Amino acid sequence: MLGLVLLGLFLRFAVDRGLPSGFPYVTFFPAVILSSFLFGVRWGSVAAVLSGLCAWYFFIPPPDSFALERSGAVALGFYCFVVVTDILLVHWMQRANANLARERETSRALAETRELLFRELQHRVSNNLQVAAGLLALQKRRLHDDSARLALDEASRRLALIGRISRQLYDAGGATRSMREFLEPLCADVVEASGRQNIRCTITVAEDAPLTPDAAVPLALIVAEAVSNAVEHGFRNRDGGTIEVLLARDETAMVKVEVTDDGEGLPDGFSIEASNSLGLRIAVMLAEQLGGRFDLLGGKGTTARLTLPA
Structure with a gap:
């Protein structure tokens, strides 16, 4: 953060002769925005205060002093308004990104849970069908009528088949x-x-x-x-x-x-x-x-x- 402020001060001295009067903060705005984005609102506010003091002391007439004329007060007020707006915008953007990241993680966890529950349901349905087919096969042994035995055998075979293939019938996402x-x-x-x-x-x-x-x-x-x-x-x-x-x-x-x-x-x-x-x-x-x-x-x-x- 301090390095960004010093870099803004160095650049302001470097372009001082080429700039018309009335731009004391031009190189300090990027330092404040980058400090807020990289290090958070607290350090961005510190960078805004240090940058404002540097611009006030070196570039607002009378130079090399903290004396303040009316035009300098207007420029300082404009600077405060701009940096507060920039810091708030960066803060709101970072908070929105953090909320979005949390929502994505929640959605991913819910998707994994849904798929796990879906596969568990498929597994249980398949097992239940296999059990039902086995019960029919056991019941068939107690019957002596050939047509009844054949009907139970057909039903048992179909239930066993559905039990074997039920895991591949549906997709967890409904695709x-x-x-x-x-x-x-x-x-x-x-x-x-x-x-x-x-x-x-x-x-x-x-x-x-x-x-x-x-x-x-x-x-x-x-x-x-x-x-x-x-x-x-x-x-x-x-x-x-x-x-x-x-x-x-x-x-x-x-x-x-x-x-x-x-x-x-x-x-x-x-x-x-x-x-x-x-x-x-x-x-x-x-x-x-x-x-x-x-x-x-x-x-x-x-x-x-x-x-x-x-």
């Missing part, structure tokens, strides 16, 4: 994800859950699309059902095979998700409407809920096609 980012781990989870070692699942993306959180669960269940059917029925009598998931847009700009396997294919005369498969009926219902359509196509292997509005 949308691309369908490829969602489908790759989903298909890997379904194949891994089947326990089959020689089944390869590939994802081919011709054109990606954003996926909103509300559409994530229905899409997950539909694609998981298609992949599970390929594993369970398409490769029933084979050690392994290939499942390809294609994501593209058709000629009407609809988003198309196709799950194609190289397995045994559909039996003759098969139709979803006539099928008694609960999983397929759920897939059709969920597709309609999303405003789309779910179909099974025969040929070499089987293709499950989900068409959704963009």
